[in-house]
Amino acid sequence: xxxxxxxxxxxxxxxxxxxxxxxxxxxxxxxxxxxxxxxxxxxxxxxxxxxxxxxxxxxxxxxxxxxxxxxxxxxxxxxxxxxxxxxxxxxxxxxxxxxxxxxxxxxxxxxxxxxxxxxxxxxxxxxxxxxxxxxxxxxxxxxxxxxxxxxxxxxxxxxxxxxxxxxxxxxxxxxxxxxxxxxxxxxxxxxxxxxxxxxxxxxxxxxxxxxxxxxxxxxxxxxxxxxxxxxxxxxxxxxxxxx
Numbered sequence: 063x064x065x066x067x068x069x070x071x072x073x074x075x076x077x078x079x080x081x082x083x084x085x086x087x088x089x090x091x092x093x094x095x096x097x098x099x100x101x102x103x104x105x106x107x108x109x110x111x112x113x114x115x116x117x118x119x120x121x122x123x124x125x126x127x128x129x130x131x132x133x134x135x136x137x138x139x140x141x142x143x144x145x146x147x148x149x150x151x152x153x154x155x156x157x158x159x160x161x162x163x164x165x166x167x168x169x170x171x172x173x174x175x176x177x178x179x180x181x182x183x184x185x186x187x188x189x190x191x192x193x194x195x196x197x198x199x200x201x202x203x204x205x206x207x208x209x210x211x212x213x214x215x216x217x218x219x220x221x222x223x224x225x226x227x228x229x230x231x232x233x234x235x236x237x238x239x240x241x242x243x244x245x246x247x248x249x250x251x252x253x254x255x256x257x258x259x260x261x262x263x264x265x266x267x268x269x270x271x272x273x274x275x276x277x278x279x280x281x282x283x284x285x286x287x288x289x290x291x292x293x294x295x296x297x298x299x300x301x302x303x304x305x
Contacts, residue, residue: 096126100201102174103214107191107199110182114192122198125215128153129202132213136167137206140269154215164190164216170209170266177212180258180267186293190216246288246303248274254303256296260285267296276303 101121108118132153135145142150142165150165166187171177181187190196196218204211248254248270257264260282268290270276276288279295286300 096121096123096200097203099174099203099210100126100129103178103201103212104199106174106178107214110178110191116192116194117197119196119199119216122200122217124157124159125198125200125217126202128157128159129200129213129215130204131202132165132167132215133202133204133211136169136211136213137204137209140167140169140211142167154217159217162195162216162218164193164196164214166190166212166214166216168212168267171212172210172265176265177210180265181214183258184267184294184296185289189293190214193218195219244278246276246278246286248276249302249304254298256288256290256294256298258296260287260297262299264297268294270298278303 104119104121111118132144132150135153138145144150144152151163154160154163166181168177168180168187171180178191181191191214193216196216198217200215202211202213202215204213254270254274256267256270258267270290274290276290279287279289281287281300284300285297286303287295287297288303289295
């Protein structure tokens, strides 16, 4: 009986040691790797910041899952509202990331240079890129078919302490710009492309849903330059606007 107990104990001990060894030697979960396109966007962003004598934004790995998620979500719903109806900022808080947060989105641009140029041409997006409060950035790039979806996740410390505190929600600058001047509305039965220039071959900056109100800045040859309530500027066909 004693011999049997000793054998069982020895067998249990060896099994436990084996399991412990497996746990200790198992490879750690791999963090997502930034893409070449994503890192090139950060380089170009820092070039723009250098022109304004602003410090560069550092790539922050903890922001990459957020940026990747938002880029994927934009293939379902291109909006600062997430597909489940939550605001964009919940992508940060769900992963425990707090502080001064911001988001830029785009789709359709085929290269980092084109997407950064589109963002810099939009006052709201440009404001995020040149925001003095941001210190860190990650860029998500998601491809569906031949279309690229881009998301920038910005983060900074609003208290200047060097750590990212559990801060109250701070609104994205992009969403704070208000309309004034001459208005028009996208026709209810239309989704209207907003383009970087006034022609049908120009890059698409965003898509405006039917009923969207915009400010008309100028018009030329059947195209209108407009600004959305999110501060995004671009060109669209006048025939789909109710002036």
